[in-house]
Amino acid sequence: MSTYTVTDPRKVTTKRIADMRQSGEKIAMITAYDFTMATLVDQAGIDIILVGDSASNVMQGNATTIPITIDDMIVYGRTVVRAVKRAMVIVDMPFGTYQGDPIEAQRNAVRIMQETGADGVKLEGGREVRTATEMILRAGIPVMGHLGLTPQSINKFGTYSTRAQDESEATRLLADAKVLAEIGCFGIVLEKIPAMLAAKVTQSISVPTIGIGGGGACSGQVLVLHDMLGLNREFKPKFLRVYNNLGEQIIDSVGNYISDVKSGDFPNADEQY
Ligand code: KIV
Numbered sequence: 001m002s003t004y005t006v007t008d009p010r011k012v013t014t015k016r017i018a019d020m021r022q023s024g025e026k027i028a029m030i031t032a033y034d035f036t037m038a039t040l041v042d043q044a045g046i047d048i049i050l051v052g053d054s055a056s057n058v059m060q061g062n063a064t065t066i067p068i069t070i071d072d073m074i075v076y077g078r079t080v081v082r083a084v085k086r087a088m089v090i091v092d093m094p095f096g097t098y099q100g101d102p103i104e105a106q107r108n109a110v111r112i113m114q115e116t117g118a119d120g121v122k123l124e125g126g127r128e129v130r131t132a133t134e135m136i137l138r139a140g141i142p143v144m145g146h147l148g149l150t151p152q153s154i155n156k157f158g159t160y161s162t163r164a165q166d167e168s169e170a171t172r173l174l175a176d177a178k179v180l181a182e183i184g185c186f187g188i189v190l191e192k193i194p195a196m197l198a199a200k201v202t203q204s205i206s207v208p209t210i211g212i213g214g215g216g217a218c219s220g221q222v223l224v225l226h227d228m229l230g231l232n233r234e235f236k237p238k239f240l241r242v243y244n245n246l247g248e249q250i251i252d253s254v255g256n257y258i259s260d261v262k263s264g265d266f267p268n269a270d271e272q273y
Contacts, residue, residue, distance in 0.1 A: 006045035012088040014120070014142050014186045017047070020219070021208040027187075027220025029210055030228070033059050033076040037225060038083035046087050048210075050122065050222060051077045053092040053152070058226040065151045068094045070108055077116030090144055091118040095152040098123050098132045105132035109141050122189065124150035126176025130183065137184045145180040147173050147201075148214065149192035162213070164193045174201055181205035189222060190214035192239065213239030 010016075020027050029048035032038040033055045041049060055076050056068035070093075077091040091112050098105035109121050120142030123129060136143050148163045157163075164170045173193065180188055187208045190198045195215025202209045202217050211218030223240065226232040230245040260266035 002044060004045050006086070009086060011086055012047050014088070017088065017186060017208060020047070027208055027210060029220055029222035031055075031222070031224045031226075032080050032083075035079050035083045038080040041225065042084045042087045047220070048222075049080060049084060049087045049089050051080050051089065051091040051116075051118070052122075052224065053094050054224050056094075058224065058232055064154050066095050066155070070094055070097050070111065074112060074115045077112060077118050081117040088120070089116075089118045090120045090122050090142075091116055093121050093123045098129060098136070099125070102132040102135040105129075106135040106139050109136040109143075110139055113141055120144060120186070122146055124152050126173070127179055130179060133180065133185065134183050143185045144210075145177070145185040145188040146191065147176055147180070147188060147193075148190050151191075160192070162192050162194065164197055170194075170197050173197065174204060177201045177205050177209075181207045187219075190218060192237075213237065 017027060027047050029050055030041050030046050031050045031052040031054055032041050033051060038049060051073065053065040053068050053073065055072070056062045056065040059076070060068065060072070062068070073091055073094050077089070081089050093105075093108060093112065097108040112118060112121055121136065122144040123133065124146040126145075126147055133143055133145070149157070149160065151160075154160065164173045174197070177188055185207060187210055188201075188205070189210045189212065190201060192213035195217065198209060198211055198214035199217035202219060208219035210220040210222050212222045224232070227235050227240050228243050230242045231247045231250075233247045257266065
């Protein structure tokens with residue numbers, strides 16, 4: 001039984017997200033990539049659904065987010081949008097679609113918006129993607145930033161360990177957050193950075209921060225659905241709270257079904273015509 005009740009059934013917009021930050025209401029965001037899951041998390045009352053490029057890992061079985069393509073993201077995005085009535089839907093721009101020519105970045109973001117029906121896009125990075133971000137914003141597309149551990153740069157980092165632990169990286173991250181907020185991003189994901197730094201960023205900018213391993217002072221939180229449901233049983237970072245053991249439940253259920261088929265117990269007299 002859920003402990004949460006939706007009080008406002010209207011569609012969540014960038015204005016609502018800004019109002020939530022203003023009023024101190026925490027923003028709940030989660031990933032989804034398919035129709036069934038998106039329907040359920042929307043019914044649960046989630047504020048933002050992120051069609052994350054983590055689909056590369058949890059849907060496609062890749063080791064990183066590098067291989068997923070814009071065509072893949074459009075299929076996942078369109079499928080989620082079809083399911084959702086209330087939540088805001090944000091689609092990740094995948095690796096290689098915005099780091100180069102800003103005009104191409106704008107074209108790719110327009111394509112994602114037109115072909116999925118999403119409410120905005122998310123992209124990783126700070127000042128190095130400033131011009132691309134500005135071009136996308138200029139097209140009237142809401143942009144969510146993403147700083148700290150940015151998985152599309154994993155080959156540059158060489159590790160998934162906590163970012164911005166030293167002063168120079170922390171200073172750079174804070175400056176990047178200020179730039180993203182000033183140019184018009186409606187929110188910024190802060191992934192795997194010290195909680196004190198995330199708190200400082202949250203106090204220093206006028207748009208909401210959404211933490212994933214960013215601590216409790218962020219304006220909201222995001223988790224990958226498969227991780228928090230216990231479907232992805234190998235992934236256990238400190239920041240993850242696991243709310244269910246669906247992985248075990250699926251294995252048990254399918255195992256029981258196999259036993260019933262093999263023993264002839266299924267179907268019984270009531271389960272046939
Ligand atoms: O792709 C994703 O799921 C993300 C979240 C981890 C924020 O970017």
